Amino acid sequence: MSRYGSPVINIINEHLGPLLVSESCMATEKLWDMMTRMASPYGGGGLAPYAISAIDLALWDLKGKLLKRPVYELIGGPTRDHIDCYATGNDTDWHISNGFMATKMACPYGPADGLRALDLNEDFISKKRHLVGDEIDLMVDCWMSFDVDFAVRFAERMKPYRLRWIEDCLMPDDLDGQAELRKRLPTQTLATGEHWYTLSPFTNAVSRRSVDIFQPDLAWSGGLTGCLKIATIAEGASISVIPHAGMNTPYGQHFGMAVTNSPKGEYFVASAPGVPFDEVKLTPGMQTPCNGVVTPSNEPGFGLGLTLDGIQAMTV
Numbered sequence: 267m268s269r270y271g272s273p274v275i276n277i278i279n280e281h282l283g284p285l286l287v288s289e290s291c292m293a294t295e296k297l298w299d300m301m302t303r304m305a306s307p308y309g310g311g312g313l314a315p316y317a318i319s320a321i322d323l324a325l326w327d328l329k330g331k332l333l334k335r336p337v338y339e340l341i342g343g344p345t346r347d348h349i350d351c352y353a354t355g356n357d358t359d360w361h362i363s364n365g366f367m368a369t370k371m372a373c374p375y376g377p378a379d380g381l382r383a384l385d386l387n388e389d390f391i392s393k394k395r396h397l398v399g400d401e402i403d404l405m406v407d408c409w410m411s412f413d414v415d416f417a418v419r420f421a422e423r424m425k426p427y428r429l430r431w432i433e434d435c436l437m438p439d440d441l442d443g444q445a446e447l448r449k450r451l452p453t454q455t456l457a458t459g460e461h462w463y464t465l466s467p468f469t470n471a472v473s474r475r476s477v478d479i480f481q482p483d484l485a486w487s488g489g490l491t492g493c494l495k496i497a498t499i500a501e502g503a504s505i506s507v508i509p510h511a512g513m514n515t516p517y518g519q520h521f522g523m524a525v526t527n528s529p530k531g532e533y534f535v536a537s538a539p540g541v542p543f544d545e546v547k548l549t550p551g552m553q554t555p556c557n558g559v560v561t562p563s564n565e566p567g568f569g570l571g572l573t574l575d576g577i578q579a580m581t582v
């Protein structure tokens with residue numbers, strides 16, 4: 267399962283796939299290493315990681331089916347009974363009524379709106395804090411739209427509203443900017459990594475202690491094998507890993523169930539208020555959050571519950 271259609275399909279079918287023929291499907295570590303090296307000349311940070319992730323996740327699903335165990339048992343076993351989820355989106359009242367104890371908003375204004383953006387953002391966020399009260403965690407996703415100067419002004423202005431973290435302030439390649447942001451905002455929790463696709467930016471951020479929470483996407487950052495490596499790198503520096511939209515896929519749910527330094531899961535609320543989460547789930551077998559928590563399926567593999575007809579219906 268992946269995104270970007272034919273370019274990613276061609277990397278899988280024309281390059282990576284044929285070179286894996288006759289290899290053991292159980293050798294996920296070796297195959298990840300082969301794919302990463304094979305794709306490195308043309309795309310450490312491009313579409314290649316999407317293709318590598320798709321193959322890696324399919325291999326883990328197959329491994330679980332062959333061994334008749336859920337994937338989270340194969341990667342260390344459960345570390346918790348369920349995963350606490352936070353909801354992402356701006357329908358905050360809908361999130362709270364579904365039992366989420368944390369919710370993340372898209373920041374509506376940025377540097378392009380001038381300094382008045384600070385007033386407009388404060389108006390938006392103060393209303394959200396008033397709506398949810400003091401017990402609910404509030405976070406803000408800036409989706410790469412800030413610069414260092416604006417992010418510093420923003421964080422200082424929003425202090426009264428106690429944001430749990432500020433996310434993705436800068437463009438993903440600006441690792442020096444991230445380090446500068448950390449220096450100028452020593453007490454604000456910073457999250458990023460959704461658009462980091464190799465191990466290098468994560469090791470860079472660990473060595474400079476420039477991020478508090480890593481957010482790799484299981485389907486973009488090297489699959490389960492890649493994200494487990496990222497989690498290990500992070501664990502050594504007491505950094506949390508909360509995968510991007512992790513609770514929207516069985517992949518992220520199995521990761522969250524097994525990884526000790528993954529304290530929460532992100533559930534991106536893709537449906538309109540009032541639409542049950544089960545009506546918009548990615549695969550028939552996956553679980554959706556209930557009262558703000560989720561427990562992954564314990565069916566073999568990722569418990570996708572897919573049939574050939576179902577796969578054809580999903581293919582675009």
Ligand SMILES: [Mg+2]
Binds near residue numbers: 407433434460510
């Ligand atoms: Mg994000």
